[in-house]
Amino acid sequence: MRVFVTGASGWIGSAVVPELIGAGHQVVGLARSDASAAALTEAGAEVRRGTIDDLDILRGAAAESDGVIHLAFKHDIAFSGGFESAADADRRAIDTFGEALAGSDRPFLIASGTLGLAPGRVGTEQDAQTSGAFDADVAPGPAKRLANAHATTALADRGVRSSVVRLAPTVHGDGDHGFLATVVAVAREKGVSGYIGDGSNRWPAVHRSDAAHLFRLALESAPAGSTLHAVSDEGVPIRSVAEVIGRHLGLPVTSISPDDAAEHFTWLSGFLGMDSPVSSARTRELMGWQPTQPGLLEDLDKGHYFATPSA
Structure with a gap:
């Protein structure tokens, strides 16, 4: 499978890429810097230069791929007061991928999170799977990212084998x-x-390597519209x-x-x-x-x- 991966040189992506290549998949990674491009080349991946704001690049890469794993998120601005802006950029990327993959039954995965999912009890994959009042145009802050996850699973109705992998807040390992x-x-x-x-x-x-393994399994066989938890502890x-x-x-x-x-x-x-x-x-x-x-x-x-x- 030819797989386009955003965030391919990040903490999660740099574990997902070798996991995919080791299973026989061909990886095309989005790189916004020379350092990221060099890391991807060394890992054995093809490089597509650009950022998640380059929607034409995302659209073209998705159209040329058998599946997409979207891991990129603007964490650098999220922690400096720009979380809503980061979530908006994420939504534009998700919508672009959805348009490119519609009707193809090809897999499309995004990363989301579990922190605060079900305060006071053990959260499950069934929690927060319906959008309710979390409209992406009006929901403030982190709720917008939840709305983005809902938009992703809803792509199943448009012929995309979409899934959301919710990561534990601590994805640990050497180099974290x-x-x-x-x-x-x-x-x-x-x-x-x-x-x-x-x-x-x-x-x-969850350990980073275990999370990467789940992303590969989801790419290969997750049912359309599924929500998965990358949680070990x-x-x-x-x-x-x-x-x-x-x-x-x-x-x-x-x-x-x-x-x-x-x-x-x-x-x-x-x-x-x-x-x-x-x-x-x-x-x-x-x-x-x-x-x-x-x-x-x-x-x-x-x-x-x-x-x-x-x-």
């Missing part, structure tokens, strides 16, 4: 610079390994995460009051305090997906998150 690496950096800066309140709130997690207590970090850095493990969390953890506080366990039972049954890589605490205990920049 995301949420978990940020928690470690905050502990170093503050001199304590903190958690909010009693630390019993839970985060789901259903919910790891944040206090347990803080204890591993404290042990490796030789720091005290300390509760941070909810009132002080924003000052201590800055932008991460709103996420770190959430209790958001998520199940992937239906995904495992439907796709035959079985994670094989270390869980979050085991991976954290390996030590690569604590290597100093000069190491």
Whole structure:
């Protein structure tokens, strides 16, 4: 299968590309920089230069492909106050891919997330599958990205084998610079390994390699309109995460009051305090997906998150 991948050189994409190539697929990766293009070439992929704002390039690449995996998202502006703009760009890309693939029964996958899916209980693949009031033109902030996921699964009605892969908030592994690496950096800066309140709130997690494997399985056989969960650990207590970090850095493990969390953890506080366990039972049954890589605490205990920049 000839597969067009956006975000192909990113944290998830750089694991998805070798997963696809290793299974015999031909990959064409979107690259917006010379460094990204070089990384894709080294990985054995073809390069298409451009960004997700270049809709003609996206349309042409999709038309020439047997399937599309859309992983790119403007995270760089999302965390500087431009999340709605990033979600709007994402929606334009999704609509463009939908138009190019309509009536073809070819696969189209996007990445989404699970954080905050079902507050107070274990979230499932069936949660938030209907758009309700989340119209992409009016819904604020992250709700727009949820609307984008709904738009993707709705493409099944237009003859696209579309699916959404919801990623756990922690997609961990050696080289991760995301949420978990940020928690470690905050502990170093503050001199304590903190958690909010009693630390019993839970985060789901998945190893990057296991997530990449699910994307391949979904590309090859996910039913049209399906929602899948790339989740290995259903919910790891944040206090347990803080204890591993404290042990490796030789720091005290300390509760941070909810009132002080924003000052201590800055932008991460709103996420770190959430209790958001998520199940992937239906995904495992439907796709035959079985994670094989270390869980979050085991991976954290390996030590690569604590290597100093000069190491």
